[in-house]
Amino acid sequence: MAANRTPQMAGAEARPTIVRDAPRDVPRPAAPRAVDVAAGEHDLARNPGTPLDLDAVRLVRVNRSAAERRAATIPTRRTVKKEWQAAWLLRAISCMDLTTLSGDDTPGNVRRLCAKARSPVRGDILRALGAGELGITVGAVCVYHAYVAVAVEALRGTDIPVAAVSTGFPAGLSPLAQREAEIRASVAEGAREIDVVITRAHVLTGNWPALHDEVRRFRDACGDAHLKVILATGELATLTNVARASQVAMMAGADFIKTSTGKESVNAILPVGLVMARQIRDYHERTGYRVGFKPAGGIRTAKQSLDWLLLMKEELGDRWLRPDLFRFGASGLLTDVERQLEHFVTGRYSAAHRHPMV
Secondary structure, eight states: OOOOOOSSSSSSSSOOSSSSOTTTTTTOOOOTTTTTTTTTTSSSSOOOOOOOOOHHHHHHOOOHHHHHHHHHHHHHOOOHHHHHHHHHHHHHTTTTEEEEOOOOOOOHHHHHHHHHSOOOOOOHHHHHHTOSSOOOOOOOEEEEEEGGHHHHHHTTTOOEEEEEEESSTTTTTTTTHHHHHHHHHHHHHSEEEEEOOOOOHHHTTTTTHHHHHHHHHHHHTTTEEEEEEOGGGGGGHHHHHHHHHHHHHHHHTOOEEOOOOOOOSSSSOOOHHHHHHHHHHHHHHHHSSSEEOOBBSSSHHHHHHHHHHHHHHHHGGGGGTTTBOOOOOOOOHHHHHHHHHHHHHHSOOOGGGOEEEO
């Protein structure tokens, strides 16, 4: 961050700007355009799924030590600083799913979260960055089914989709017909994205036909709403299981594959992200269809968000740096990103209460 830059927040003649050519050895996504952050806009054909190919699934193997070594290099080999870091952090905001999944949720909390989704960064900070006209919003607001209608109303007039966690979240052990009905009910209330959890036992026992059938039924229940499949990777025992479950979920028609519910003891970690990203790349090369990726749980700092963006760029390319193909499931992350952006503008770190979530 540029600690030696301390322009006034308003009226400064030398305001910091995020518009600058990036150094050749550091990749930088362009600052988000308003069209990029409209998560409902998709410039790609939706993944229709494929028949289950058991031979292909069983051929998938992951060398855990190699994956961990490769993942460990991501935070150390590349850094982004100053204007380029600000641009990357604005992109990170546009890819966030803000969530309110606590047991004490209230309609008031959901409305406040939606207000934050509309204006995730204070206007004075955006103006100082030269980004006041970009129309930056978050990728989506994710709520339980009970608050879908509240969130839809609070976001009316925007392009921010409401996502509903469904299918007996977070355990996913309610009867299958009940889980399908829950999806349909959320879609009927206006949810445009559905985050579902799989039956972990199907993965742990290698029952790939059952997993494919389950996810396919979830996809059918979603209709036009996009399906994000939570694998709960911290409970799948091996990276090979993670890779195979990723393949089966995509074969069944997943629009996104997601690491975690955020309730597991181990949530989003880079080795798992690397494995899932490479399965997405393999699926795209074989079928021509792009599938999105969502790490969720445990991503709390701006530095971590940059690590994940770098992983996406290196493994999947720039196209996976937009909210229609990449999301963070990490509401707590936004506060730290805002603090980093204010530090870039003023040279000082602000208290977290200056950037409240709700």
